Amino acid sequence: MPPKPPNVIAIYPGSFDPITNGHLDLVQRGARMFDTLVVSILRNDSKLPLFSVEERVDMLREVVHPYSNVEVDSFDGLLVDHAAARSATVLLRGIRAISDYEYELQMALMNRRLRPEIETVFMMANEAYSFISSRLVKEVFGLGGNISGLVPPSVESRMHDRMPTIKQREDR
Numbered sequence: 001m002p003p004k005p006p007n008v009i010a011i012y013p014g015s016f017d018p019i020t021n022g023h024l025d026l027v028q029r030g031a032r033m034f035d036t037l038v039v040s041i042l043r044n045d046s047k048l049p050l051f052s053v054e055e056r057v058d059m060l061r062e063v064v065h066p067y068s069n070v071e072v073d074s075f076d077g078l079l080v081d082h083a084a085a086r087s088a089t090v091l092l093r094g095i096r097a098i099s100d101y102e103y104e105l106q107m108a109l110m111n112r113r114l115r116p117e118i119e120t121v122f123m124m125a126n127e128a129y130s131f132i133s134s135r136l137v138k139e140v141f142g143l144g145g146n147i148s149g150l151v152p153p154s155v156e157s158r159m160h161d162r163m164p165t166i167k168q169r170e171d172r
């Protein structure tokens with residue numbers, strides 16, 4: 001195993017469609033643990049996203065602006081290859097509930113098999129946000145529910161702009 005690098009770079013991967021306050025909490029805490037934290041958006045996602053990758057990059061850049069050691073990137077293909085290309089040695093993931101654990105464990109073990117030198121680090125979601133997911137935020141918003149406090153204000157305003165698309169999808 002290679003020794004600890006002088007600068008630990010961690011990748012926080014995900015779809016972030018859109019970023020929620022739960023994600024942002026992990027970014028804040030991750031920024032205090034690692035020298036550099038790269039929030040990386042998966043490009044080739046099979047799910048039909050509400051926001052394009054470019055829109056998500058913009059939204060993420062807006063909200064991570066206060067953290068000087070946090071960057072935003074996107075990737076195609078294997079996460080561990082992206083991590084290696086960015087010289088990252090850590091993958092950061094959040095766990096909200098026990099239901100997240102099985103999927104996360106599977107991914108962490110597969111990623112370890114692919115590149116054992118890259119370690120997955122799990123952080124427990126802040127209990128205040130442990131019920132929030134991007135999927136539920138979109139569903140509640142589309143049905144007219146209040147999402148303030150669940151996503152950053154700039155994201156909420158972009159969701160309002162996207163309301164016609166959200167409504168169209170519901171009508172299908």
Ligand code: PNS
Pocket residue numbers: 013014015016042077078079080106107108110111
């Ligand atoms: O926000 P999500 O959907 O929980 O993020 C899932 C993500 C992006 C972390 C995962 O789908 C991923 O890493 N995809 C990249 C392809 C890959 O490396 N697959 C093998 C992982 S075991």
